[in-house]
Amino acid sequence: MAGQLRAYRRQIRSVQATKKITRAMELIAASRIIKAQANVRASTPYARALTRAVSAAASNASLDHPLITEKPQVRRAAVLLLSSDRGLAGAYSSNVLREGERLTAALRADGKDVAPYLVGRKAASFYRFRRRDITAEWAGFTDSPRYEHAKEIGERLVEDFGREAAEGGVDEIHVVYTHFVSMVTQEPRVIRLLPLEVVEGTGQDDGELQPLYEFEPSPEAVLDALLPQYVNSRVYNCLLQAAASELAARQRAMKSATDNADELIKNLTRLANNARQADITQEITEIVGGADALASSGSRG
Amino acid sequence: MPLQVELVAADRSVWSGEATLVRARTVDGEIGIMTGHQPVLAVLSDGEVSVTGPGGGTTVHVDGGFFSVDSDRVTIVAETVTEVAGRPAEAL
Numbered sequence: 278m279a280g281q282l283r284a285y286r287r288q289i290r291s292v293q294a295t296k297k298i299t300r301a302m303e304l305i306a307a308s309r310i311i312k313a314q315a316n317v318r319a320s321t322p323y324a325r326a327l328t329r330a331v332s333a334a335a336s337n338a339s340l341d342h343p344l345i346t347e348k349p350q351v352r353r354a355a356v357l358l359l360s361s362d363r364g365l366a367g368a369y370s371s372n373v374l375r376e377g378e379r380l381t382a383a384l385r386a387d388g389k390d391v392a393p394y395l396v397g398r399k400a401a402s403f404y405r406f407r408r409r410d411i412t413a414e415w416a417g418f419t420d421s422p423r424y425e426h427a428k429e430i431g432e433r434l435v436e437d438f439g440r441e442a443a444e445g446g447v448d449e450i451h452v453v454y455t456h457f458v459s460m461v462t463q464e465p466r467v468i469r470l471l472p473l474e475v476v477e478g479t480g481q482d483d484g485e486l487q488p489l490y491e492f493e494p495s496p497e498a499v500l501d502a503l504l505p506q507y508v509n510s511r512v513y514n515c516l517l518q519a520a521a522s523e524l525a526a527r528q529r530a531m532k533s534a535t536d537n538a539d540e541l542i543k544n545l546t547r548l549a550n551n552a553r554q555a556d557i558t559q560e561i562t563e564i565v566g567g568a569d570a571l572a573s574s575g576s577r578g
Numbered sequence: 579m580p581l582q583v584e585l586v587a588a589d590r591s592v593w594s595g596e597a598t599l600v601r602a603r604t605v606d607g608e609i610g611i612m613t614g615h616q617p618v619l620a621v622l623s624d625g626e627v628s629v630t631g632p633g634g635g636t637t638v639h640v641d642g643g644f645f646s647v648d649s650d651r652v653t654i655v656a657e658t659v660t661e662v663a664g665r666p667a668e669a670l
Contacts, residue, residue: 322586326655330619330646424588424657488648493620494606502621503644506657513588 279556285549289542296538302365303531306524309420310460313521317457320517324510331503333488337496343439344504347472348448353390355412355437355447356380357430357470357512359454359519360397362419367530369455369463369523370399376465377453384451392437392447396430396516412437412445420520427513434512435505438471454515455522461529463522470511473504581613583629583652585638587659592638597631600652602645617648626662627654637662 335345358377360370377400381391392412395401397419404411413433418426440446450471455463492499580596600611603625609618621644628637643656 316589319590320588322584322591323588323655326584326586326646326653330644330653330655333619333646427588428657488617490617490619490646490648493604493609493618498605499619499621499644502642506643509657510588 282549282552282556285545285552289545289549292538292541292545296535296542299531299534299538303528303535306528306531310521310524310528313421313517313524314457317514317517317521320510320513324514327503327507327510331500331507333490334492334496334500334503337490337492342497342500342504344435344471344508345473351387351389351448353392353442353447354384355392355394355434355450356384357394357434357450357452358396358400359452359515360395360400360403360419361523362398362416364399365530366523366527369526369530370397370403372465373453373455373519374400374403376467380451380453380467389448390442394430394434396519419516420523422513422516422520424509424513427516428509430516431505431509431512434471435508452512452515454519455526457518457521457525460525463525468511468515470508473507579613579650580632581611581650581652583631583654585627585629585636585654585659586656588657592659592661593629593636595631595633597629597635597652599630600627600645600654601630602627602654611647611652613650615647615650617646619646620644622654622656 335342356377358373360373364370377393381393384391393400393404393409394412395404395414396416398416401411401414401416415426415430434450437445437447438450442448449469452468452470454466454468456466457463580598581600583593583595583597583600584591585593598612602609602611602620603623604620605623606620609620611618622640622642624641625639626637627640627645629635639660639662640654640656641658643654645652645654
Protein backbone atom coordinates (compact mmCIF):
# COMPACT_ATOMS: atom_id res chain seq x y z
CA MET A 278 0.00 0.00 0.00
CA ALA A 279 1.16 3.54 -0.73
CA GLY A 280 0.42 4.58 2.87
CA GLN A 281 2.97 2.14 4.19
CA LEU A 282 5.68 3.44 1.88
CA ARG A 283 4.97 6.99 3.03
CA ALA A 284 5.24 5.92 6.67
CA TYR A 285 8.64 4.31 6.05
CA ARG A 286 9.91 7.40 4.25
CA ARG A 287 8.81 9.59 7.15
CA GLN A 288 10.61 7.34 9.62
CA ILE A 289 13.79 7.44 7.53
CA ARG A 290 13.72 11.23 7.44
CA SER A 291 13.25 11.44 11.20
CA VAL A 292 16.13 9.03 11.87
CA GLN A 293 18.31 11.00 9.47
CA ALA A 294 17.58 14.22 11.36
CA THR A 295 18.47 12.53 14.67
CA LYS A 296 21.63 11.16 13.13
CA LYS A 297 22.73 14.64 12.11
CA ILE A 298 22.35 15.79 15.71
CA THR A 299 24.17 12.85 17.27
CA ARG A 300 26.93 13.12 14.69
CA ALA A 301 27.37 16.82 15.46
CA MET A 302 27.47 16.11 19.20
CA GLU A 303 30.04 13.39 18.63
CA LEU A 304 32.30 15.75 16.70
CA ILE A 305 31.90 18.56 19.22
CA ALA A 306 32.73 16.23 22.11
CA ALA A 307 35.73 14.84 20.23
CA SER A 308 37.17 18.28 19.58
CA ARG A 309 36.60 19.41 23.15
CA ILE A 310 38.30 16.37 24.70
CA ILE A 311 41.59 17.58 23.24
CA LYS A 312 41.04 20.95 24.91
CA ALA A 313 40.09 19.27 28.19
CA GLN A 314 43.19 17.10 28.13
CA ALA A 315 45.32 20.17 27.41
CA ASN A 316 43.74 21.83 30.46
CA VAL A 317 44.64 18.84 32.62
CA ARG A 318 48.22 19.08 31.36
CA ALA A 319 48.35 22.86 31.84
CA SER A 320 47.37 22.54 35.50
CA THR A 321 50.09 19.97 36.22
CA PRO A 322 53.04 22.37 36.83
CA TYR A 323 50.98 24.23 39.42
CA ALA A 324 49.93 21.05 41.20
CA ARG A 325 53.50 19.75 41.16
CA ALA A 326 55.00 22.98 42.53
CA LEU A 327 52.33 23.13 45.21
CA THR A 328 52.81 19.51 46.26
CA ARG A 329 56.55 20.00 46.54
CA ALA A 330 56.13 23.15 48.63
CA VAL A 331 53.50 21.59 50.89
CA SER A 332 55.64 18.57 51.64
CA ALA A 333 58.66 20.83 52.30
CA ALA A 334 56.67 23.01 54.68
CA ALA A 335 54.96 20.06 56.33
CA SER A 336 58.24 18.34 57.12
CA ASN A 337 59.47 21.50 58.84
CA ALA A 338 56.35 22.64 60.62
CA SER A 339 54.88 20.76 63.53
CA LEU A 340 52.23 18.57 61.99
CA ASP A 341 49.18 19.69 63.89
CA HIS A 342 47.57 21.89 61.31
CA PRO A 343 43.77 21.37 61.40
CA LEU A 344 43.65 20.46 57.70
CA ILE A 345 46.10 17.58 58.18
CA THR A 346 45.06 16.28 61.57
CA GLU A 347 42.58 13.46 61.71
CA LYS A 348 39.76 14.20 64.07
CA PRO A 349 39.49 11.66 66.92
CA GLN A 350 35.83 11.01 66.26
CA VAL A 351 34.26 11.37 62.84
CA ARG A 352 30.56 12.09 63.13
CA ARG A 353 29.82 13.74 59.83
CA ALA A 354 31.44 13.08 56.48
CA ALA A 355 31.04 15.15 53.34
CA VAL A 356 30.78 13.50 49.94
CA LEU A 357 31.52 15.68 46.92
CA LEU A 358 29.96 14.12 43.83
CA LEU A 359 31.14 15.27 40.41
CA SER A 360 28.44 14.45 37.85
CA SER A 361 27.52 16.11 34.56
CA ASP A 362 25.09 18.90 33.78
CA ARG A 363 23.55 17.23 30.78
CA GLY A 364 22.70 13.71 29.78
CA LEU A 365 23.46 11.98 26.48
CA ALA A 366 26.78 10.84 27.89
CA GLY A 367 26.09 7.16 28.28
CA ALA A 368 26.47 5.82 31.80
CA TYR A 369 28.79 8.64 32.89
CA SER A 370 26.59 10.23 35.54
CA SER A 371 24.99 7.02 36.71
CA ASN A 372 28.40 5.43 37.29
CA VAL A 373 29.43 8.33 39.50
CA LEU A 374 26.11 8.28 41.34
CA ARG A 375 26.35 4.53 41.90
CA GLU A 376 29.86 4.92 43.31
CA GLY A 377 28.51 7.73 45.51
CA GLU A 378 25.70 5.53 46.79
CA ARG A 379 28.19 2.80 47.63
CA LEU A 380 30.42 5.25 49.52
CA THR A 381 27.44 6.76 51.34
CA ALA A 382 26.28 3.33 52.45
CA ALA A 383 29.79 2.43 53.63
CA LEU A 384 30.10 5.68 55.61
CA ARG A 385 26.67 5.18 57.16
CA ALA A 386 27.62 1.65 58.16
CA ASP A 387 30.55 3.18 60.07
CA GLY A 388 28.08 5.31 61.96
CA LYS A 389 28.85 8.55 60.16
CA ASP A 390 26.38 11.12 58.97
CA VAL A 391 26.73 11.94 55.29
CA ALA A 392 26.48 15.47 53.88
CA PRO A 393 26.19 15.53 50.08
CA TYR A 394 27.91 18.28 48.08
CA LEU A 395 26.84 18.00 44.48
CA VAL A 396 28.36 19.26 41.25
CA GLY A 397 26.29 19.00 38.08
CA ARG A 398 22.54 19.04 37.47
CA LYS A 399 22.32 15.26 37.10
CA ALA A 400 23.41 14.63 40.69
CA ALA A 401 21.13 17.38 41.98
CA SER A 402 18.07 15.97 40.22
CA PHE A 403 18.96 12.44 41.39
CA TYR A 404 18.95 13.66 44.99
CA ARG A 405 15.93 15.87 44.60
CA PHE A 406 13.89 13.06 43.04
CA ARG A 407 14.61 10.97 46.13
CA ARG A 408 13.77 13.89 48.40
CA ARG A 409 17.14 13.88 50.09
CA ASP A 410 18.80 16.86 51.69
CA ILE A 411 21.51 18.57 49.67
CA THR A 412 24.15 20.44 51.64
CA ALA A 413 25.44 22.40 48.68
CA GLU A 414 25.27 22.23 44.92
CA TRP A 415 27.01 23.79 41.95
CA ALA A 416 26.10 23.47 38.30
CA GLY A 417 26.66 24.93 34.87
CA PHE A 418 30.35 24.28 34.31
CA THR A 419 30.92 20.53 34.36
CA ASP A 420 32.20 20.29 30.78
CA SER A 421 34.57 23.26 31.00
CA PRO A 422 35.47 24.00 34.63
CA ARG A 423 37.67 26.97 35.43
CA TYR A 424 39.85 27.56 38.43
CA GLU A 425 37.37 29.97 39.99
CA HIS A 426 34.82 27.17 40.22
CA ALA A 427 37.30 24.91 41.98
CA LYS A 428 38.20 27.76 44.31
CA GLU A 429 34.56 28.34 45.21
CA ILE A 430 34.02 24.64 45.97
CA GLY A 431 37.34 24.29 47.79
CA GLU A 432 36.73 27.32 49.98
CA ARG A 433 33.29 26.08 50.95
CA LEU A 434 34.69 22.65 51.83
CA VAL A 435 37.55 24.08 53.89
CA GLU A 436 35.13 26.39 55.68
CA ASP A 437 32.76 23.54 56.57
CA PHE A 438 35.70 21.40 57.58
CA GLY A 439 36.70 24.05 60.09
CA ARG A 440 33.34 23.97 61.85
CA GLU A 441 32.08 21.56 64.48
CA ALA A 442 29.82 18.75 63.26
CA ALA A 443 27.00 20.06 65.45
CA GLU A 444 27.07 23.41 63.64
CA GLY A 445 26.82 21.88 60.20
CA GLY A 446 30.53 21.24 59.83
CA VAL A 447 32.09 18.02 58.59
CA ASP A 448 34.94 15.91 59.94
CA GLU A 449 36.18 14.43 56.71
CA ILE A 450 35.65 15.05 53.00
CA HIS A 451 35.54 12.50 50.22
CA VAL A 452 35.38 13.17 46.50
CA VAL A 453 33.77 10.89 43.94
CA TYR A 454 34.91 11.74 40.42
CA THR A 455 35.67 10.00 37.15
CA HIS A 456 39.33 9.51 36.47
CA PHE A 457 40.38 9.96 32.85
CA VAL A 458 42.60 6.96 32.16
CA SER A 459 42.46 7.14 28.37
CA MET A 460 40.04 7.95 25.58
CA VAL A 461 38.40 4.55 26.01
CA THR A 462 38.70 4.04 29.75
CA GLN A 463 37.38 6.30 32.47
CA GLU A 464 36.73 4.97 35.92
CA PRO A 465 34.87 6.40 38.87
CA ARG A 466 37.19 6.96 41.80
CA VAL A 467 36.88 7.92 45.43
CA ILE A 468 39.57 9.98 47.13
CA ARG A 469 39.70 11.44 50.60
CA LEU A 470 40.31 15.16 50.23
CA LEU A 471 40.43 16.19 53.89
CA PRO A 472 42.13 15.63 56.23
CA LEU A 473 45.00 15.73 53.77
CA GLU A 474 47.43 12.91 53.51
CA VAL A 475 50.73 14.66 52.97
CA VAL A 476 53.21 12.40 51.28
CA GLU A 477 56.71 13.46 52.19
CA GLY A 478 58.87 13.33 49.10
CA THR A 479 58.76 9.57 48.59
CA GLY A 480 59.87 8.32 45.26
CA GLN A 481 58.96 11.44 43.28
CA ASP A 482 62.35 13.13 43.27
CA ASP A 483 64.61 10.16 43.35
CA GLY A 484 67.79 10.79 45.28
CA GLU A 485 67.08 14.50 45.47
CA LEU A 486 67.30 15.85 48.98
CA GLN A 487 64.82 18.36 50.31
CA PRO A 488 66.66 21.68 50.34
CA LEU A 489 66.93 23.40 53.70
CA TYR A 490 64.43 26.13 53.05
CA GLU A 491 64.27 29.31 54.98
CA PHE A 492 60.60 29.99 55.54
CA GLU A 493 59.15 33.42 55.36
CA PRO A 494 57.51 34.35 57.69
CA SER A 495 57.54 30.88 59.38
CA PRO A 496 56.95 27.25 58.40
CA GLU A 497 53.55 27.33 60.13
CA ALA A 498 52.46 30.48 58.31
CA VAL A 499 53.63 29.08 54.98
CA LEU A 500 51.70 25.88 55.60
CA ASP A 501 48.66 27.93 56.62
CA ALA A 502 48.74 29.76 53.30
CA LEU A 503 49.52 26.68 51.21
CA LEU A 504 47.04 24.11 52.43
CA PRO A 505 43.82 25.84 51.30
CA GLN A 506 45.47 26.40 47.90
CA TYR A 507 46.43 22.75 47.84
CA VAL A 508 42.82 21.74 48.49
CA ASN A 509 41.62 24.03 45.68
CA SER A 510 44.18 22.58 43.33
CA ARG A 511 43.10 19.01 44.16
CA VAL A 512 39.46 19.95 43.54
CA TYR A 513 40.46 21.65 40.29
CA ASN A 514 42.30 18.55 39.13
CA CYS A 515 39.25 16.37 39.92
CA LEU A 516 36.97 18.77 38.02
CA LEU A 517 39.26 18.71 34.97
CA GLN A 518 39.52 14.92 35.01
CA ALA A 519 35.76 14.66 35.34
CA ALA A 520 35.22 17.08 32.45
CA ALA A 521 37.55 15.13 30.16
CA SER A 522 35.81 11.89 31.15
CA GLU A 523 32.38 13.39 30.56
CA LEU A 524 33.33 14.48 27.05
CA ALA A 525 34.86 11.09 26.28
CA ALA A 526 31.74 9.33 27.53
CA ARG A 527 29.56 11.66 25.47
CA GLN A 528 31.63 11.10 22.36
CA ARG A 529 31.36 7.34 22.74
CA ALA A 530 27.63 7.43 23.43
CA MET A 531 27.01 9.68 20.44
CA LYS A 532 29.18 7.54 18.19
CA SER A 533 27.14 4.46 18.99
CA ALA A 534 23.93 6.46 18.53
CA THR A 535 25.12 7.55 15.08
CA ASP A 536 26.08 3.98 14.17
CA ASN A 537 22.71 2.81 15.37
CA ALA A 538 20.97 5.44 13.26
CA ASP A 539 22.90 4.21 10.19
CA GLU A 540 21.72 0.68 10.90
CA LEU A 541 18.12 1.83 11.34
CA ILE A 542 18.21 3.81 8.10
CA LYS A 543 19.58 0.76 6.26
CA ASN A 544 16.81 -1.49 7.56
CA LEU A 545 14.08 1.07 6.93
CA THR A 546 15.33 1.67 3.39
CA ARG A 547 15.07 -2.07 2.73
CA LEU A 548 11.52 -2.12 4.06
CA ALA A 549 10.62 0.97 2.04
CA ASN A 550 12.01 -0.60 -1.15
CA ASN A 551 10.02 -3.74 -0.42
CA ALA A 552 6.87 -1.73 0.07
CA ARG A 553 7.48 0.22 -3.14
CA GLN A 554 8.02 -3.00 -5.09
CA ALA A 555 4.86 -4.45 -3.58
CA ASP A 556 2.97 -1.33 -4.65
CA ILE A 557 4.26 -1.65 -8.22
CA THR A 558 3.50 -5.36 -8.36
CA GLN A 559 0.02 -4.73 -7.09
CA GLU A 560 -0.61 -1.98 -9.64
CA ILE A 561 0.56 -4.23 -12.48
CA THR A 562 -1.63 -7.07 -11.22
CA GLU A 563 -4.57 -4.71 -11.07
CA ILE A 564 -3.96 -3.41 -14.62
CA VAL A 565 -3.42 -6.87 -16.02
CA GLY A 566 -6.45 -8.15 -14.17
CA GLY A 567 -8.53 -5.22 -15.44
CA ALA A 568 -7.33 -5.70 -19.02
CA ASP A 569 -8.07 -9.41 -18.78
CA ALA A 570 -11.56 -8.72 -17.56
CA LEU A 571 -12.14 -6.19 -20.37
CA ALA A 572 -10.76 -8.58 -23.00
CA SER A 573 -12.86 -11.51 -21.88
CA SER A 574 -16.03 -9.40 -21.64
CA GLY A 575 -15.23 -7.93 -25.13
CA SER A 576 -14.81 -11.37 -26.78
CA ARG A 577 -18.06 -12.56 -25.27
CA GLY A 578 -20.00 -9.47 -26.46
CA MET B 579 74.92 30.74 36.20
CA PRO B 580 71.58 32.45 35.66
CA LEU B 581 68.42 31.67 37.58
CA GLN B 582 65.92 29.23 36.10
CA VAL B 583 62.56 30.86 36.61
CA GLU B 584 59.17 29.27 36.32
CA LEU B 585 56.04 31.33 36.80
CA VAL B 586 52.87 29.26 37.04
CA ALA B 587 49.21 30.03 37.58
CA ALA B 588 46.62 27.46 38.61
CA ASP B 589 45.51 26.74 35.07
CA ARG B 590 48.59 27.43 32.98
CA SER B 591 52.30 28.03 32.93
CA VAL B 592 52.75 31.77 32.48
CA TRP B 593 56.42 32.28 31.87
CA SER B 594 59.62 30.33 32.12
CA GLY B 595 63.18 31.07 31.24
CA GLU B 596 66.45 32.43 32.49
CA ALA B 597 66.76 35.49 34.66
CA THR B 598 69.33 37.48 36.57
CA LEU B 599 66.99 39.07 39.09
CA VAL B 600 63.56 38.24 40.47
CA ARG B 601 61.75 40.72 42.64
CA ALA B 602 58.61 39.91 44.57
CA ARG B 603 56.57 41.23 47.44
CA THR B 604 56.19 38.78 50.32
CA VAL B 605 54.02 39.24 53.38
CA ASP B 606 57.11 40.54 55.20
CA GLY B 607 58.26 42.96 52.54
CA GLU B 608 60.01 43.08 49.21
CA ILE B 609 62.57 40.44 48.36
CA GLY B 610 65.07 40.26 45.52
CA ILE B 611 66.59 37.00 44.36
CA MET B 612 69.87 36.70 42.50
CA THR B 613 72.08 33.75 41.66
CA GLY B 614 73.31 31.83 44.67
CA HIS B 615 70.49 32.79 47.01
CA GLN B 616 69.86 30.41 49.87
CA PRO B 617 66.75 28.21 49.63
CA VAL B 618 63.64 30.18 50.56
CA LEU B 619 59.97 29.32 50.65
CA ALA B 620 57.97 32.49 51.11
CA VAL B 621 54.33 33.49 51.06
CA LEU B 622 53.58 36.25 48.58
CA SER B 623 51.19 39.07 49.22
CA ASP B 624 48.98 40.70 46.63
CA GLY B 625 51.34 42.63 44.40
CA GLU B 626 53.75 42.66 41.52
CA VAL B 627 56.42 40.15 40.67
CA SER B 628 59.04 41.18 38.18
CA VAL B 629 61.61 39.05 36.43
CA THR B 630 64.63 40.60 34.73
CA GLY B 631 66.65 38.44 32.42
CA PRO B 632 69.12 38.52 29.56
CA GLY B 633 66.43 37.54 27.04
CA GLY B 634 63.88 39.98 28.40
CA GLY B 635 61.69 39.61 31.42
CA THR B 636 58.18 40.01 32.60
CA THR B 637 56.14 41.83 35.19
CA VAL B 638 52.96 40.29 36.48
CA HIS B 639 50.44 40.89 39.20
CA VAL B 640 49.72 37.98 41.56
CA ASP B 641 46.98 37.54 44.14
CA GLY B 642 49.05 35.88 46.81
CA GLY B 643 50.55 32.46 46.32
CA PHE B 644 54.12 31.61 47.17
CA PHE B 645 57.54 31.25 45.69
CA SER B 646 60.41 28.93 46.28
CA VAL B 647 64.09 29.23 45.57
CA ASP B 648 66.49 26.34 45.67
CA SER B 649 69.80 25.85 43.90
CA ASP B 650 69.08 28.72 41.47
CA ARG B 651 65.66 27.39 40.53
CA VAL B 652 62.90 29.88 41.25
CA THR B 653 59.28 28.78 41.15
CA ILE B 654 56.60 31.42 41.54
CA VAL B 655 53.14 29.99 42.08
CA ALA B 656 49.87 31.89 42.36
CA GLU B 657 46.24 31.07 41.81
CA THR B 658 45.73 33.90 39.36
CA VAL B 659 48.43 35.73 37.50
CA THR B 660 47.67 38.77 35.35
CA GLU B 661 50.11 40.43 33.03
CA VAL B 662 50.68 44.06 33.82
CA ALA B 663 49.63 46.29 30.94
CA GLY B 664 52.31 48.08 28.98
CA ARG B 665 54.96 45.47 29.71
CA PRO B 666 54.05 42.35 27.78
CA ALA B 667 55.01 38.99 29.18
CA GLU B 668 57.01 37.92 26.14
CA ALA B 669 59.02 41.14 25.80
CA LEU B 670 61.98 41.11 23.42
